[in-house]
Amino acid sequence: MEEFIEKLKLIKKGVDFENETELFDGGFLDSFDVIQIITMLDEDYEITVPPSEIIPTNFNSAKAMFAMMQRLEDE
Amino acid sequence: MTLTSVSFFAFVFATLVVYYSIPKKFRWIVLLAASTAFYAIVCLKYMPFIVFTAITTWLGALWLDKVTNARKEELKLHKTEWDSDTKKAYKHKTLMNKRWILTFVLVLNFGILAFIKYFDFLAEWISGLLHTPVLSLGILLPLGISFYTFQSMGYIIDVYWGKTTPEKNFAKFALFVSFFPQIIQGPIAIYDDLAKQLYEGHDLQYENVKNGFILILWGLFKKMVIADRLIVILNAILDNRPGLYNYYGAIAILVYAAQLYMDFSGGIDISRGVAQMLGINMAENFKRPFFSRTVAGFWRRWHISLCHWLRTYLFYPIAVSKSFLHLGKWIGKHAKKTEEDLPADSLWGGFTFMEHAGRVIPGCIATLIIFLIIGMWHGANWRYAGYGLWNGIIIFISMLLEPAFRYLLKKLKINTQSFGWIVWQILRTFLITMVGFAFDIGNNMSDSARMVLDCFHPFGMASTVPVQLSIGLKTSDYVIIGIGLLIVFAVSLYQECSQKSARETLIKQPLWLQWVIMIGCLLCIVILGMYGPGVAANEFVYMNF
Numbered sequence: 370m371e372e373f374i375e376k377l378k379l380i381k382k383g384v385d386f387e388n389e390t391e392l393f394d395g396g397f398l399d400s401f402d403v404i405q406i407i408t409m410l411d412e413d414y415e416i417t418v419p420p421s422e423i424i425p426t427n428f429n430s431a432k433a434m435f436a437m438m439q440r441l442e443d444e
Numbered sequence: 445m446t447l448t449s450v451s452f453f454a455f456v457f458a459t460l461v462v463y464y465s466i467p468k469k470f471r472w473i474v475l476l477a478a479s480t481a482f483y484a485i486v487c488l489k490y491m492p493f494i495v496f497t498a499i500t501t502w503l504g505a506l507w508l509d510k511v512t513n514a515r516k517e518e519l520k521l522h523k524t525e526w527d528s529d530t531k532k533a534y535k536h537k538t539l540m541n542k543r544w545i546l547t548f549v550l551v552l553n554f555g556i557l558a559f560i561k562y563f564d565f566l567a568e569w570i571s572g573l574l575h576t577p578v579l580s581l582g583i584l585l586p587l588g589i590s591f592y593t594f595q596s597m598g599y600i601i602d603v604y605w606g607k608t609t610p611e612k613n614f615a616k617f618a619l620f621v622s623f624f625p626q627i628i629q630g631p632i633a634i635y636d637d638l639a640k641q642l643y644e645g646h647d648l649q650y651e652n653v654k655n656g657f658i659l660i661l662w663g664l665f666k667k668m669v670i671a672d673r674l675i676v677i678l679n680a681i682l683d684n685r686p687g688l689y690n691y692y693g694a695i696a697i698l699v700y701a702a703q704l705y706m707d708f709s710g711g712i713d714i715s716r717g718v719a720q721m722l723g724i725n726m727a728e729n730f731k732r733p734f735f736s737r738t739v740a741g742f743w744r745r746w747h748i749s750l751c752h753w754l755r756t757y758l759f760y761p762i763a764v765s766k767s768f769l770h771l772g773k774w775i776g777k778h779a780k781k782t783e784e785d786l787p788a789d790s791l792w793g794g795f796t797f798m799e800h801a802g803r804v805i806p807g808c809i810a811t812l813i814i815f816l817i818i819g820m821w822h823g824a825n826w827r828y829a830g831y832g833l834w835n836g837i838i839i840f841i842s843m844l845l846e847p848a849f850r851y852l853l854k855k856l857k858i859n860t861q862s863f864g865w866i867v868w869q870i871l872r873t874f875l876i877t878m879v880g881f882a883f884d885i886g887n888n889m890s891d892s893a894r895m896v897l898d899c900f901h902p903f904g905m906a907s908t909v910p911v912q913l914s915i916g917l918k919t920s921d922y923v924i925i926g927i928g929l930l931i932v933f934a935v936s937l938y939q940e941c942s943q944k945s946a947r948e949t950l951i952k953q954p955l956w957l958q959w960v961i962m963i964g965c966l967l968c969i970v971i972l973g974m975y976g977p978g979v980a981a982n983e984f985v986y987m988n989f
Binding site: 412423 | 605606607755756757759760761763764769772773787789793794803804806807843
């Protein structure tokens with residue numbers, strides 16, 4: 370999780386990924402950042418995020434993103 | 445039977461009476477019967493098209509569901525027996541099957557839409573290139589074909605993604621495709637948001653009927669009092685267009701923007717109001733778009749349901765596709781990596797330009813594709829492609845240069861939250877979107893470009909007006925337009941500043957005041973609305989989409 374947050378910080382600098390729970394709904398991340406995160410997941414973790422998973426609840430916090438990542442990994 | 449006709453409201457009244465008279469579990473059947481009757485009355489000749497879309501989408505979704513369930517059963521059955529490679533191969537095979545089914549339904553339905561909408565345009569274009577006689581299909585667009593096709597295709601994609609359980613009952617699904625208040629011009633609904641509301645019977649509630657009634661009045665006011673007067677001015681200018689641009693071009697663009705917004709949002713208000721009287725909440729399609737501070741923001745507030753559809757079902761699938769992910773990686777690989785850790789407030793937001801470009805260009809290209817589609821969705825003419833690309837290119841450039849703009853603002857110590865800066869952003873966005881609207885009303889690309897460029901003609905302001913333009917409106921009409929637009933502006937400003945619905949505020953007032961305002965609005969429509977003998981009934985602009 371810590372390593373994952375560090376990678377998120379490289380994508381969008383200056384965002385409080387540890388504590389923020391409204392990353393997407395609160396406007397801290399936009400659709401372009403989401404695409405970057407999906408690229409990172411594909412590149413660094415070999416996880417393919419299908420378009421059906423691109424919903425605000427999956428990108429509102431680092432925890433939610435990590436949970437989605439684990440779920441997709443299990444599938 | 446248009447949304448503003450007496451016959452439509454008689455139809456709505458009859459539907460309401462029957463809907464609330466029968467047991468709750470049968471009420472969806474009333475909606476289906478009303479929707480079928482409405483379509484038959486307005487567009488019987490082209491009814492086979494909507495029936496075809498409903499059948500193919502319904503069957504396609506059930507087929508997808510069958511494949512998904514068989515896959516689950518099979519994987520469960522061989523859970524211990526199959527190794528991970530066998531499971532992976534089986535999953536891939538079934539995924540490909542599902543993909544073929546989806547593609548088949550999408551191609552079939554979008555193919556019909558594209559064929560009807562673009563055949564004549566492409567045939568004319570090709571015959572112009574080859575100097576051969578023009579081959580014309582010469583058929584009108586079936587009522588609401590763009591809206592119900594997009595809505596149905598959204599449903600089947602949701603089933604493919606596993607977001608939605610397919611509807612087993614064809615009659616219920618047919619209701620989702622054809623629900624009469626939204627068939628004329630949307631909004632394009634998401635299945636999970638609308639279907640359940642359609643199928644469950646609603647109790648008759650005074651609040652729903654009153655709220656719906658207020659929304660209908662507001663929609664009628666915008667359409668019949670303002671939009672149908674503005675269209676007279678617009679037509680007068682556009683009918684005399686040779687040599688008539690300069691400031692008339694600017695006036696035409698402004699009048700068109702106001703007319704389109706009053707017409708489209710007015711129609712949507714009427715549709716949503718009728719649905720609300722039936723206890724059904726339809727999604728908002730406009731959120732005061734002319735208060736947007738960026739072009740991207742404008743498209744989050746204008747025709748919201750279409751933009752949401754395109755973002756969900758097209759933008760993300762394109763932007764996260766393998767080829768686009770590879771493009772981002774490829775640009776990133778060619779970026780010169782930063783040796784030191786750049787701060788977040790540096791010129792390119794903590795990255796080098798190439799790193800930043802690698803991050804945003806795949807999304808920017810997907811944006812351009814989406815806006816090209818938005819443009820062509822509006823009509824079969826290259827100028828509509830220009831309309832889409834104009835907006836797409838502006839967003840492309842603003843996304844690419846966004847960190848540099850932010851850096852510049854900080855260096856110039858501009859307070860981006862100040863009133864003056866916000867007003868400047870709103871005005872700037874307004875002017876950019878106005879240029880886009882010129883593509884909508886020009887005869888072709890060069891005519892649209894001329895209309896815009898002539899607005900800046902340094903010598904043409906008065907001397908080149910060739911004729912005294914006879915618009916055919918009285919002075920009182922201009923006063924009504926002015927006051928009407930001021931009322932809409934004041935209500936929008938209130939909503940924008942308070943972030944409250946004007947309707948919510950109205951229904952909190954004493955009952956006598958609510959009814960005074962509602963009856964006043966009704967009288968205003970009856971007395972000032974454009975209708976009756978000698979006035980051509982103006983169809984809604986988006987009715988022919």
